[in-house]
Amino acid sequence: MNSPGPTLLGFDVILVGSLLAGLAAMAMMFAIYTAVTIKDPMAKRVKSLNDRREELKAGIxxxxxxxxxxxxxxxxxxxxxxxxxxxxxxxxxxxxxxxxxxxxxxxxxxxxxxxxxxxxxxxxxxxxxxxxxxxxxxxxxxxxxxxxxxxxxxxxxxxxxxxxxxxxxxNKASKRTDEIRKGLPDALDLLVICAEAGLTVDAAFNRVAKELGRAYPELGDEFALTAIELSFLNERKKAFDNLAYRVDLEAVRGVVTTMIQTERYGTPLASALRVLSAEFRNERMMRAEEKAARLPAIMTVPLIMFILPVLFIVILGPAACSISDAFAAKPGR
Structure with a gap:
């Protein structure tokens, strides 16, 4: 009869190791598969945008x-x-x-x-x-x-x-809003470049959507849809209002207000967008500093529960073993 393998806390070490090795191999295969099969995040949104374009065209x-x-x-x-x-x-x-x-x-x-x-x-x-x-x-x-x-x-x-x-x-709206918030300063910088290059507003939105579609698919989707509505709707203000309606973000409402004011009063678009971009970048930096300031307080509980006990075992373990061996080797009285 074969002798059982080594055990730790009642679990077969060889069996547990085999299971962990199998899970690691499956995770590695999945990582390789996801790295090889890279898909365009904007591919699923192209059909809906084309449908919206056709609807607006048919409505006109x-x-x-x-x-x-x-x-x-x-x-x-x-x-x-x-x-x-x-x-x-x-x-x-x-x-x-x-x-x-x-x-x-x-x-x-x-x-x-x-x-x-x-x-x-x-x-x-x-x-x-x-x-x-x-x-x-x-x-x-x-x-x-x-x-x-x-x-x-x-x-x-x-x-x-x-x-x-x-x-x-x-939850889905919160995740989508966070993704849009991350890419908004970069999008405004590209809008400034497009405005200074002489592109119209709808062409600028369309260009920004193409450039940022892979990095920020949600923002690229919204800008592409706004460009379509700017091209087909009778009132350009309606297209900007639709953008503010679809995105639950105060920064987007500020951009929409700026766009409407520039369309109404003829103020320079590039300078206004440059100021907004600087404000959004400062806001993003403040959020990063706030998260960094909260990090010591967040790490306190994991430090006490997981790191310090292991550190004490590593430091005091050899000394405890030596003392135990010394007392065991001492002859009894």
Missing amino acids: ITSTAKKRASLVRRTDKTDKVKQQLEGMKVLQESQIADVQQKLAHAGYRNKELAVFVIGARLVLPIVFGIIGVLMIYVIDYFPDWGGVKRVGALGALLFAGYKGPEIFLK
Whole structure:
């Protein structure tokens, strides 16, 4: 019979080492795959931008209100969900407008998805509640839980079902806003260069979108869509207002205000954008300094819990072993 391998804390060292080696090999293969198969981050957004261009072009060409209404992206499922929600008296115009703006902040262009989000907030608590009742009370999957814990778990499921879609949109919008904030100073610098080179505003936005599309896909997407709307909309102010509507960022609102003022009063665009770019760079530097100042306080807990115990073991371990060996070698009285 073969003798078992070495163990550490009750675990087979050879088995654990083999599993870790396999995971490391899989991680290395995945890293190589992701490095080799580099995809253009703007490729998925090109189709939606082209669709928006065609919609604006068709909206200018067509003259009847019926054809204009057909441009709105609606489906039979959307109409059915909207009719059911209106029949239940749970659909309000203010609620739809609020969800539509959250969808725009998260990067979703189709405003009709707001109906599905509102419907999900109504259906998911019921579904999660039924699943929770079946798992906790009927099947009794957790027999050790007391009454308070069961009620708390059921309440947590109901809360997750109601707030889940909103939390998802909020997290996605937050990540997207951070990515746009990072690339905005560089985009303004490129806009200044394009303005000084004599390009028009829509051509400048289109050029910046192409240059920054790989580094900052979200910002490139917004600038490309703004360039399309500047080319096709009757009022250029509407295109800038749409940019401020889609991005939940105060800096973008400042850029939009500057653009509208330069269009209205004829003030120099390059000088105004240069001032805004300097302010945004100073703001980004202040945020970096703030994170650096918080670093010592954040590192205190990991230092106490993980680093100091290991340091004490490394320093005092040999001395403790020597003392133990000395006492063990001393003959007894």
